[in-house]
Amino acid sequence: MTLRQFISTSILRAAISIVVLSASVPASAQKFFSFQKDSVPVFRGFAASFDLVGAGLMALSDNGQYEGALRINLHDEWFPIVEAGLGKANHDDEVTKIHYKTSAPYFRIGIDKNLLKDKHGPYRLYGGLRYAFTSYKVDIARQGLQDPVWQWDADFGIKDAKCSYHWLEAVVGVDAQIVGPVHLGWSVRYKRRIAHSEEGEFGNTWYVPGFGKFGDTRLGGTFNVIIDI
């Protein structure tokens, strides 16, 4: 079999699989995933966005993230989206004297649905889901720690401990066209950790890139500047 034949066969198999899968999806689900019937084309372009909340946190505090996203507009109804960012924390706690440092990229993939009846208007109300993942290293240190009973020095240190984190986010957001291709929008997110690992089982991590502070509220949010491209 030549390479061309192989590719043709693969595409054919994939197409048959999708058709069979579509046939097996219940009618109500098919209706949910369908597009409104009108003259507007299905593919409506891309939108790139940048989150101001994470950048603001980065500027004003010792942890935060730079985050951007690329969203595909399918008929102003469905919006498959990829989000990527760089999360950082460099924290010295005044009370416990613990130093915590991490810096790593993170990724989210998901889809939003425009919940408004008027799909093609200047405003959108989104509901969506994300799967998110990050692999990161942490440094945790407490210099000058002394054993309270034996009085020996007991410096506390975890260096370059490899960790990973997987989580899901339920998203609700709005998007408003401001001028031309520029939109502003916010989203509120409910986050649930689904899996994690920490090298050496030293306990928990505190700030997880993209997720935020573990043990804090499970709610998060973004405020986005969005440009249609």
Place this chain on the structure above:
Amino acid sequence: MMKRLTYLLLGVVMAACSSIDCPVQSTVATLYQVCDSTGTQMALSDTMTVVSARQDGTEATLIDGQDATLYNKGFGLKEFTLPISYKHPEDVLVFHFDNSNNKDLHVTDTVWIKKEDYPHFESVDCSAAFFHTITDVKFTRHYIDSIVIKNPSVTYDSQTVHFYLYPKSSN
């Protein structure tokens, strides 16, 4: 309306909530249970005092000027808790057993506890802690018949018994 909502929510999102979630029980210590030869929990009939010691087993009454007594004159003990060092491969403890009514009893045993220490982290808001795995225990046999490791893992769990302490039945 949607535009106003968009700007309003920026402020709400920026003002994130935060909470401190440290363990209520944050002491890491070892729990000893006193047992008779059949393995049934019993009470010590003598007064017990435990002090820390130097590596050679000689008693240290003061460590850097501080009292080295870890447990002072416990009587009728069925179980007791002793601290464990943060980051030292071996703790040496000197147990004194006294009873002025019982032939003026004054007996001393030394216990060496070998362990591995692991830093444990909950949050930057919580104090740094060490967890431990007990790897070996040695002891002199003047009052103590034996000490057996029941559970080698020493964590925040204050309910788990780590050692069974068997006094000699002749005491």
